[in-house]
Amino acid sequence: MKIQTPYIFDIKRYSINDGPGIRITIFFKGCPLHCLWCHNPEGITPEREKMYAINKCIGCGYCIDKCENEALSKTKDGILTSKENCIICGKCTDVCPSKAMEMSGRRWTKAELMKEIKKETLLIDSSEGGVTFCGGEPLLYPEFLFDMLRECGEEDIHRAVDTTLFASWDVIEKIATETDLFLVDLKVMDDAKHKKYTGVSNRLILENIKKLSGHGSRFLIRIPLIEGINADKENLIESADFLASLPCKPEVINLLPYHDIAKGKHKRLGSEYNSGRVAMSEPSEDTKKMALEIFAERGLEVVLGG
Numbered sequence: 202m203k204i205q206t207p208y209i210f211d212i213k214r215y216s217i218n219d220g221p222g223i224r225i226t227i228f229f230k231g232c233p234l235h236c237l238w239c240h241n242p243e244g245i246t247p248e249r250e251k252m253y254a255i256n257k258c259i260g261c262g263y264c265i266d267k268c269e270n271e272a273l274s275k276t277k278d279g280i281l282t283s284k285e286n287c288i289i290c291g292k293c294t295d296v297c298p299s300k301a302m303e304m305s306g307r308r309w310t311k312a313e314l315m316k317e318i319k320k321e322t323l324l325i326d327s328s329e330g331g332v333t334f335c336g337g338e339p340l341l342y343p344e345f346l347f348d349m350l351r352e353c354g355e356e357d358i359h360r361a362v363d364t365t366l367f368a369s370w371d372v373i374e375k376i377a378t379e380t381d382l383f384l385v386d387l388k389v390m391d392d393a394k395h396k397k398y399t400g401v402s403n404r405l406i407l408e409n410i411k412k413l414s415g416h417g418s419r420f421l422i423r424i425p426l427i428e429g430i431n432a433d434k435e436n437l438i439e440s441a442d443f444l445a446s447l448p449c450k451p452e453v454i455n456l457l458p459y460h461d462i463a464k465g466k467h468k469r470l471g472s473e474y475n476s477g478r479v480a481m482s483e484p485s486e487d488t489k490k491m492a493l494e495i496f497a498e499r500g501l502e503v504v505l506g507g
C-alpha cells in the first residue's frame with residue numbers, strides 16, 4: 202500500500218548545511234536504501250519507532266507501570282522493550298519525565314508544517330536561505346512533497362530537496378517543477394558494491410542523475426567519503442568521470458568525510474549499526490587531498506564538507 206502522508210522525525214532550524222543560507226530542514230521517515238553508514242537510521246523505516254537513551258533514564262519505572270502490554274522490563278542495561286509485545290502506542294513515552302524514552306515520527310498536516318516553516322521566514326529571508334525536505338527519502342511521498350513545495354513557492358521561499366533519486370523519473374520530473382535546488386547523494390559507482398552497502402542497485406540513480414542534469418534543474422552532489430566503501434582511487438575516478446560527463450555539471454560536489462555518529466542513534470533504536478560488519482573508517486588527510494584533486498582535475502567545483 203502506498204503511504205501518502207509521511208511521518209516527520211525531525212525539524213531542524215538554523216540549518217546551514219542543507220543548501221544556501223540558513224534553512225529549516227524537514228526530515229521525512231522512510232527510505233528505500235539501507236546504507237550501512239546511514240546518519241539518520243530513524244529515517245529508514247516509514248513507521249513510528251521508539252527510542253531509549255539509558256544515559257537520560259532515572260529508573261523511575263513510570264513507563265513500566267503505564268504499559269498495558271507488559272512490553273517493558275527493568276534490567277541491568279536499563280529499560281528493555283520486548284519487540285513482540287510493544288505495539289508502539291507511545292503511552293510509555295508520554296509519562297517519561299526525563300525524555301529518556303521518546304517516539305520518533307509524528308504526522309504533521311501540510312498546514313501545520315507550513316506554519317512551522319513560516320515561523321522562520323525572517324531568518325530565511327535575511328540569509329537568503331529556505332526550506333529543505335530530506336529524510337529518509339522525501340520522494341517516497343510525491344503528492345505530499347509536491348503540495349508542500351508548491352505552497353512554499355507561493356510564499357517565495359527557496360526550496361531544496363535532498364534525495365537519493367531512487368524514484369521513477371515521472372515523480373522526479375514533477376517534483377522538479379516546484380524545486381529550486383536538488384541535493385543529490387552519490388555513493389558507490391560499482392553496482393555490486395552499491396547493492397551490498399545500500400541494499401539497492403545504483404542503475405536507476407545514475408540514470409536519474411543524467412536525466413536531471415539534462416533537464417535544466419539546478420543540483421549539487423553530496424558524496425560521503427568512507428574509507429573501506431568508496432574512498433578508493435578507482436571509485437573516486439569513476440565518480441568524477443561520470444559527473445564530468447554530464448550534460449550540465451553539478452553546481453558543487455560536497456565530499457562529506459565519514460564519522461560514526463549514527464552508532465548512538467542505533468543504540469537508542471535498539472538496532473544494529475553496520476550490520477554487515479564492513480570495516481569503515483574516516484578518510485585520511487591523504488585520501489581527502491587525493492579526492493579533491495581527482496574532482497578538481499576534471500573541472501568540477503568540489504569542497505570538503507558542506
Ligand code: SF4
Nearest residue numbers: 268287288290291293
Ligand atoms: S509503546 Fe506502548 S506497547 Fe510499547 S512499550 Fe510503550 S506503552 Fe508499551
Ligand code: SF4
Nearest residue numbers: 258259261262264297
Ligand atoms: S519513565 Fe523514562 S526515566 Fe523513568 S524508567 Fe522509564 S525510561 Fe527511565
